[in-house]
Amino acid sequence: MVFNIYDFTGLTEWIHEGLSRSLSPGLTLVVEWALIGAGLLTLVALLGLVLIYLERKVSAVIQQRMGPMRVGPWGMTQTVADVLKLLLKEPLMTRNADKFLFNLAPFIVMTASFLALGALPFALGLHIMDLNIGILYITAITSLGVIGILLGGWASNNKFSLIGAIRSGAQIISYELSVSLAILSIVVLTGSLQISEIINTQQNGWWLFKGHIPALIAFVIFLIAGIAELNRGPFDLPEAESELTAGFHTEYSGFKFAFFFLAEFINMFILAGVGAILFLGGWLPLHFGIDNSFNHVMDFIPPIFWFFGKIFALILLMMWFKWTFPRLRIDQLLKLEWKYLLPLNLLNILLMAFIAMQGWYF
């Protein structure tokens, strides 16, 4: 049996061998890239549909509304209708907009999201590229998206767009620090930046539980700073619909707007994925102790479900944040980062280094 839901290594090898038998090595690589690209596109399209529907429903229930109910049963096909509408819309542009940059910006944002998706391990053997600096690569690539946002805001020739873009820049520069330091405090424990290695170190328990209080603090800081980096939740100043109409994507319409919108949700998925890898053991099942019946029951659930389950749990948490907390002012935002998160994070990483040095983690 080639297809095994617990281990995708066999499947990928089977595809590789099958292709190599009839094609030259170079052509095999091209076909494999095409397959991976198609797979990622499908994943992104499905995620977009599911996450947007989920967001609307979650926000509705939290605000005691019902959300979309008319299109399909329980409004399930509402997102499909929205996508069709966006596809049919006219791509407008402001008169003195920088045409090239204006059109380039959404693609930069989208490309950054896609590049980061490549480094996520979806299950055992279902990992597009296992770089030896995987986690560093993800942090580097995800911060590329802000260039697209800055360009879009600048090229739109609109004051709201520009203010939104500048805010986004300030926000990313500030919060990137906290995210990186929170990631670093787990890397202190794992001793490796390779994602498969990070997951392997959690075979006997997730870092969130094994790393004691510093890991918990790092997790909270990672979530807060990560959400800020996504320009979402209580930190959605770059969009701030009540003050900047729509911030950096005010002038975008049609599918270019959809790109920005989709990229936001994909970035949310990536952040939840990184959080799951670092703190919740990636695709590993939940284990307590060694070799008991509870562990065997948990092992029965395939890793891909574990990974997506953890991601969706984190995404739900992020939605919960977004629809509970009011938006911060820009000075509050910077104060939170520079006066609270960063010093706490530095202290935390010292504590974590001490724990790792003494070997106090399990």
Add this chain to the structure above:
Amino acid sequence: MKAIIHYFKTIFAALKTLVKGMAITGHYFIHPKEIITQQYPENRDTLKMFERFRGEVVLLHNENNEHRCTGCSACEIACPNGTIEIITKRVETPEGRKVKQIDRFVYHLSMCTMCNLCILACPTDAIVMSNDFEHAVFDRSQLTKILNKPGSKLMEGVRH
């Protein structure tokens, strides 16, 4: 030292309030039964409006086709928009006395802002706000209504 204690105190106070807020929204999230939104056209048969909802002005009639309006025009005077027109007539009673009665109680729904002043002004509690809100019609002349039913008369004993 004091500043450091204050620093950590603010962090914990902030976390506490954040958790409190999340508890409220979390409660709503796991109790979808508390949703306020109604699916209107579907639940038309079971729809129950609130008592305080102001749909339109109606003149109450009892089973003998009697109302409590004496034609005093207090509502007409109270109305800020000229929505109500009371047209009265002189009627001779069997005793030979001439009394004032309403001929037509004209109510222009298209001009009404549901301000409730007429109901407050009415000395005999003849008019009330009903809960009916489906007022859409194809011609605006249909929005001018005559509230007293044909052949109705003043209830015994009601006087201004």
